[in-house]
Amino acid sequence: MSIPPDAFFLDRTDGLSLQVQLRRQIIAAVTAGRFRPGEKLPSTRALADHLGVARVTVAQAFAELVSTDYLASRDRSGHYISETVEHRIEAGPTSPTAPGFDWDSRLDGRFAQARRSDRTRDWRRYAYAFVYGQADPELVDHAAWRDCAMRTLGRREFDAVTGDLYDADDPELTDHLARQILPRRGISAGPGEILLTMGAQNALWLVAQVLLRPGASYAIEDPGYPGLREILAASHARVLPVPVDAQGLPPSAIPPGIAAVFTTASHQCPTNSTMPLPRRKELLAQAQARGFVVVEDDYEFEMSFAGAPSPALKAIDRAGAVIYVGSFSKSVFPGLRLGYVVADPRFITEARALRGMMLRHPPGHMQRTLAHFLSLGHYDAQANRMRRAYARRRAVMAQAIAEAGLQPAAPNANGGSSFWLTLPPGLDSGRLAELLKTRDVLIEPGRPFHADPRDGGGFYRLAYSSIAAERIPEGIRRIADAIREMQAQ
CATH class of the missing domain: 3.40.640.10 (Type I PLP-dependent aspartate aminotransferase-like (Major domain))
Structure with missing residues (x-):
């Protein structure tokens, strides 16, 4: 049996390389038993055409899997799921008569309760992600x-x-x-x-x-x-x-x-x-x-x-x-x-x-x-590169903030990779953040930073470590438009 090309897909918003994604998909399918020993994979050309990648990307992924015995290469025939690979044996269904283990009595939930729930894991898919602490791969050597x-x-x-x-x-x-x-x-x-x-x-x-x-x-x-x-x-x-x-x-x-x-x-x-x-x-x-x-x-x-x-x-x-x-x-x-x-x-x-x-x-x-x-000396070179890039982004953001009429809460702050801003009275940054998500913008609401979350509703943070300078003005404009709409309601 042959595995069709449409059994594969790649997520270009994922931080992993396309080659690594392809390898992981094949390994996951093998270990789950979806791909069986002896089944034939699509040709490198057919799979590359389907995924819209260079043929060498697929060839290198296949070569890595051959070296780890997930795949076998046969002359003039192609690549097959290895006959010797071990796939995971699925556990049988749990007996319906077996009582569930009482984990609630063993756990007090203190760690899960303390965990932040305001972070967006798929932040890379947003065009204007003003999220703090993330890296710009372009600045890394x-x-x-x-x-x-x-x-x-x-x-x-x-x-x-x-x-x-x-x-x-x-x-x-x-x-x-x-x-x-x-x-x-x-x-x-x-x-x-x-x-x-x-x-x-x-x-x-x-x-x-x-x-x-x-x-x-x-x-x-x-x-x-x-x-x-x-x-x-x-x-x-x-x-x-x-x-x-x-x-x-x-x-x-x-x-x-x-x-x-x-x-x-x-x-x-x-x-x-x-x-x-x-x-x-x-x-x-x-x-x-x-x-x-x-x-x-x-x-x-x-x-x-x-x-x-x-x-x-x-x-x-x-x-x-x-x-x-x-x-x-x-x-x-x-x-x-x-x-x-x-x-x-x-x-x-x-x-x-x-x-x-x-x-x-x-x-x-x-x-x-x-x-x-x-x-x-690579650390110093990267630090200097980041400092120059951040200085430019900070200047662009400061100008965009001023032109849009947004209000910095700490106007004299001159460090770090973010701005801390305040909203007009009566507005809540949590609601603003949810509205902006629908407009391809991410911000950080202020509530998690305060001991009493009610004190943080009027504040939000905008970071520029992972957003290009060219995108900052449009992102700020969208934030300002959303704030004006909320004020008009």
Whole structure:
């Protein structure tokens, strides 16, 4: 039996390459038993014509599947599902008399309740996606990454990256962090003060788990990073929101008796306001006098468009009270999922032990690949490329916002890759977001950023990390039109 070409399809809005999509479809069909051993696939020419791709794309996909024994190639005959491939045996139907397992009594739902539900997974299909934290593939040097990956998987280094590091980190990556990346923020740290993580979210989770104590209180910024609130909510911590102002977190508003304060001093999330140096010093003085820990999430420090960025809190911390969290997700690309924590060696020892219980260490081959990317100068080249592109997009968006009459909530913010805006009185950003989806536009409503979601209805965030500058003005125009329509109702 022959498999017809129309049994295949490709999604060009998917982030995966067409070749990878084709391979995955065939593997999925084989393992599910839809494609049976001995069945013949369409010719590479026929399938390429049906899918609208180059013939070499299909040929390369078939060749990969032959090498893994999913397909067999027969001279002058074509490709067939391998006779030796093992397909999944479907489980028989569950007996209707068997009672269902009572999972409700075993789960309290605290993790699912804390999970954000406002994110749009298929954001790429929207023409005007002002979503935060996503990458523009045009700004990533694919050839450089491929070269670094090949170096990592070469025979010379293969032994080093295939072993279990237990609770250790790649020494080359840690060394480059200590000598090249952290000094740019004014931070001096040795290997015993650095812990690699699976991104900033994992870093914040580790920090929170080590710090949390029954009955203790923790201060967070309001509005603030929703991912941190998710972590603390799932941990049943006593969280005290502190309203931010035009200069970020005001130390004078920090309530008494707290164990730790979490802050995004360089670019406050989501307002992008920057905490001035006098306020930073006041915060550290209070931490020392009152004995609380300062957790500094220094995301997007590279993206400052108003002169040199202020020194990190960790850089001016003389008492050792600051735990510094950094990430490569924004400066490289989010799918990398590598970040780091810098803190007192005693804290790092405890956090390293906790990380070891959960995931041992981030994947060794990714650590070494990133180490090559940094040491060969590709990181600096990409950061400069992104900075130039973001500066242009920011200028285009600022002009479009002004011309459309939209209202920035933090007009003096000069960093990060987004704008925080406010709506006219009486309008709700959640409703605006739903209306804009019908017009091919994505925005981020403000409710998830606030401790009391009712306070965020009048705010929304527009990011420009993954949208081309040429599309920004039209997207802003559509937002402004939607707001005027809502006002007229």
